[in-house]
Amino acid sequence: MLFPPLPAKPLALQFKSVSFCALKPGPKLIVLGAVHGNEVSGTQAILKMIGEFETGERVLKAGSVTFVPVTNPLAYNRGQRNGDRNLNRNLTPTATPQDFEDHVANWLCPLLAQHDVLLDIHSFQKGDVPFALFGPKNNDGLLEAFAHEHPERALAFRLGVNRFVDGWLDTYAKGVANRVAYLKETGQPSDGLNTDPRYGMGTTECMRAGGGYAVTLECGQHDDPNGPAVAYQAIDKALLHLGLIEGEEPEPVRQYQHLSLVEVIDKRHAEDSFVRAWSSFDRIRRGELVGIRHNGDEVRAPRDGFIVFPNTTSQAGQEWFYVAVENL
Structure with missing residues (x-):
């Protein structure tokens, strides 16, 4: 086309x-x-x-x-x-x-x-x-x-x-x-x-x-x-x-798959970083390491679900990634 x-x-x-x-x-x-x-x-x-x-x-x-x-x-x-x-x-x-x-x-x-x-x-x-x-x-x-x-x-x-x-x-x-x-x-x-x-x-x-x-x-x-x-x-x-x-x-x-956004995690510092190249709808498990804060604090998945809209370019104080769960 x-x-x-x-x-x-x-x-x-x-x-x-x-x-x-x-x-x-x-x-x-x-x-x-x-x-x-x-x-x-x-x-x-x-x-x-x-x-x-x-x-x-x-x-x-x-x-x-x-x-x-x-x-x-x-x-x-x-x-x-x-x-x-x-x-x-x-x-x-x-x-x-x-x-x-x-x-x-x-x-x-x-x-x-x-x-x-x-x-x-x-x-x-x-x-x-x-x-x-x-x-x-x-x-x-x-x-x-x-x-x-x-x-x-x-x-x-x-x-x-x-x-x-x-x-x-x-x-x-x-x-x-x-x-x-x-x-x-x-x-x-x-x-x-x-x-x-x-x-x-x-x-x-x-x-x-x-x-x-x-x-x-x-x-x-x-x-x-x-x-x-x-x-x-x-x-x-x-x-x-x-x-x-x-x-x-x-x-x-x-x-079809129907997901509902349930949580959003902010980036707090420009140098907060993901531990891997996440893509939207990658599955995550409760407690899984998602990112590391600038000060060394670990950011772990708050629940089983899916990561949505991971944004490596977000600014401090803006949404870093969302967590979604399956809507059955």
Whole structure:
């Protein structure tokens, strides 16, 4: 499968979305690429989709779809995860933008609010197979009240992957509580270390807060040559499932693995290091040595489960790795 070339760098520091609307009403889908600047499989798939709609190879029968090929142009130009900071944290409009990602948020959050469904396409640093993340069960709690559990999971189970992860924001909030306790115990200032659970707000959380629902697709390692095809297939299946284009309804995956994030471990010093090159979904056993702190303290697995999102480049005071358990 051939994909268009990526946009040339430097990309202008402006925001671009491309929308197609059918004559008949229907769901409003938005698809994001390059929320993180070095995660461009979604960008390539989106550009191919835009081309197909522009030539008439694809035609909407109902609703609308909006494509954002490069959500964070500054990070894209730098070829790295962040511009000034991680766009997928503290994503909320502000009257006093302090960094480039604040300007993105002031444009992106209102755009998300105009839609019903979000497909946010990412890739990962270390791991093996693609997977999707969805949100909480229906609830009326204070952290992430939600009422679209069933349609959100129905979409996720039709994107063409067979591994699923949930529990993100709740686990992040628990991690913040642990971070606050550690700072209090050690007498360290919180400057530069975010201690607000709402800092875990990213694109999908913003979408849910606005009344919609959202799925994140992690379509492989950053440089996986099959990543754009995984992303393209997922967009196609989302369009079919939502009834935006003609075609058969995709079948939900029958055999799958469902994991729930339950703990997050922070990096406390820039020189904290892993004892091996961990990849997402490597199995860990309670008490197994995972890393060594700068001061020599051992970091051991708190329970049996799986390591998720091990980040060798995380900064002190940020998430180092997550622990997940199988949801049977």
